[in-house]
Amino acid sequence: MIASDNVYLYENLERHVPIGTTLDPAANLAAQDRMGTLASEKRLIIPGHDPEVFERFAGPREAVRID
Known part of the structure; x- marks a missing residue:
């Protein structure tokens, strides 16, 4: 699940x-809980902004590259 801006970091x-x-x-915490x-x-x-x-x-x- 891509959390995007609801979760920036794993922290x-x-x-x-x-x-x-x-x-x-x-x-925001309720959205995290729902996820x-x-x-x-x-x-x-998957956080939206964590390297x-x-x-x-x-x-x-x-x-494999397909041209």
Whole structure:
């Protein structure tokens, strides 16, 4: 599940803290909770702005180019 702007960083999910720019922290945490119930696994909630995503979800080792 791509969390986009509801979860900027893994830290938001892991520490259950709202994003820093939210105008409604309670609503942001409620959105995070809802994502947690909808996702089959919490590790599949992908933050919208965390570079760590590229470490946790490595790209393919090989690629095929089709022109």
